[in-house]
Amino acid sequence: MTPHPAPENPATPDTGPPNPATPTTTATTTPAQARGKRRRATLLTAAVTLLTEGGFAAVTHRAVAQRANLPLAATTYYFTSRDQLLAEAFAQLVETELATTRTWITHHGLTTLTDQIATADRTRQLGLWELYVHAGRDPALQHIARRWTDGCVHLIATALDLPETNPRARLLYTTISALWLEQLVEQRPLDEARTLLTLALENALPPPPPLPTLPQ
Amino acid sequence: MTPHPAPENPATPDTGPPNPATPTTTATTTPAQARGKRRRATLLTAAVTLLTEGGFAAVTHRAVAQRANLPLAATTYYFTSRDQLLAEAFAQLVETELATTRTWITHHGLTTLTDQIATADRTRQLGLWELYVHAGRDPALQHIARRWTDGCVHLIATALDLPETNPRARLLYTTISALWLEQLVEQRPLDEARTLLTLALENALPPPPPLPTLPQ
DNA sequence: ATAAAATTGGCACACCCGTACCACTTCATG
DNA sequence: CATGAAGTGGTACGGGTGTGCCAATTTTAT
Numbered sequence A, B: 001m002t003p004h005p006a007p008e009n010p011a012t013p014d015t016g017p018p019n020p021a022t023p024t025t026t027a028t029t030t031p032a033q034a035r036g037k038r039r040r041a042t043l044l045t046a047a048v049t050l051l052t053e054g055g056f057a058a059v060t061h062r063a064v065a066q067r068a069n070l071p072l073a074a075t076t077y078y079f080t081s082r083d084q085l086l087a088e089a090f091a092q093l094v095e096t097e098l099a100t101t102r103t104w105i106t107h108h109g110l111t112t113l114t115d116q117i118a119t120a121d122r123t124r125q126l127g128l129w130e131l132y133v134h135a136g137r138d139p140a141l142q143h144i145a146r147r148w149t150d151g152c153v154h155l156i157a158t159a160l161d162l163p164e165t166n167p168r169a170r171l172l173y174t175t176i177s178a179l180w181l182e183q184l185v186e187q188r189p190l191d192e193a194r195t196l197l198t199l200a201l202e203n204a205l206p207p208p209p210p211l212p213t214l215p216q
Numbered sequence C: 001a002t003a004a005a006a007t008t009g010g011c012a013c014a015c016c017c018g019t020a021c022c023a024c025t026t027c028a029t030g
Numbered sequence D: 001c002a003t004g005a006a007g008t009g010g011t012a013c014g015g016g017t018g019t020g021c022c023a024a025t026t027t028t029a030t
Helices: A031-054 A061-067 A072-078 A082-108 A113-119 A122-134 A139-160 A167-186 A190-204 B031-054 B061-067 B072-078 B082-108 B113-119 B122-134 B139-160 B167-186 B190-204
Strands: none
Touching (some): A031 A082, A082 A122, A082 A139, A113 A167, A122 B122, A139 A167, A167 A190, A167 B122, A190 B167, A190 B190, B031 B072, B031 B082, B031 B122, B113 B167, B122 B139, B122 B167
16 A cells, blocks of 8 residues: 555565566566666675675665665665565575586586685675574575575585485585685684695595505 | 773773773772672673674664663773674673583583584574674684684594694584584574584594404 | 762764655556 | 556655763772
């Protein structure tokens, strides 16, 4: 009953496409709709950028609008609330991150993952983890957090040629993620992390090929 | 030059005692000073409580003062800024947590650590991790984060009778902490975490005692 | 006793926040 | 063309924030 026009779209699924309002005819997308999609996407990437830059508290309606060069009201028009904006930003961040990690692994393998951590944009990672922890308090974000974990486990399992549900792959990911976070937050010397990663990889591969020594 | 009386104590160390202002004579602590200490401590525990309850953003001057049944100005009197308050709350939280974990390990060993996670106050842990990640952006908090990691590594190393610098102990802690955080955020079935923990413990202890089976 | 210093607590300033509101333009469709 | 919905953007409201200010009070030192 509110004169607010757009948000009466109760069927936006979790990873829903940017469809702020369904017109009466669901035919082809009109150019206006296309522009709307673009605007929405712009806002979202602005939110992601802010999230990575200043973390979490930096993602305000005003900041997002300004960063996207859009009026303040656009944020409330395309996103029903700040929470929704944050949730979608989180989801997008996770997808981006998974893609990045995937290409890294296929190009460089697992053994140099620590270097990827060192290479990657530090603040971006911090934003991701910040949101990850926050998901512990907000059930709406929890499934995104799970998606991240599952995605990473999948990457590692395939890289190691293990079945996806193999607990060793699962455990290896867990270890790597902790290494990752620790490195990110505490910024200890990189060698330390590298050593630990190789040790973890050794542990994850149970039978080191039957000892060539001791032929007797 | 500001007429603000108290905070001209530039020598408050990191884990400094609550000594808002040193009188001219540093003799025995007078009862008034004792009351001041108590007030300060009250504020701090109020901050810790709020931090664990609502996380991070819930720790405002007003909320802390109200929780401690003290006037608003007390917070700015005993803590020069909100950041300082948060830092001290973080430090206290870490110390408390370390003590809790220590007693658990000495009483129950490492193998049931997952149950401790399940038992412990979930929101408290979330607050801790929230602050831990935040330490990645605030160098003033970083050494507290390191202190947490080092403390936990120490606990595990002594529990396993390993030298403190043993990378296996280090790695085991890393894995456990990740398991911990994952469980906390994603709330997967507890069995899963238990399985992974035992697997991690197996990995950490390189030579499983010489197989009793296969006597031949 | 008296002055100086520390402490207390009430108050207000300036700022930023999420979000509602509402004229206005654009556009698809009758 | 007319019309009504979708989209746009400027503005305002109510509320919460950190922190500075200051008069009153208590404690300490002389």
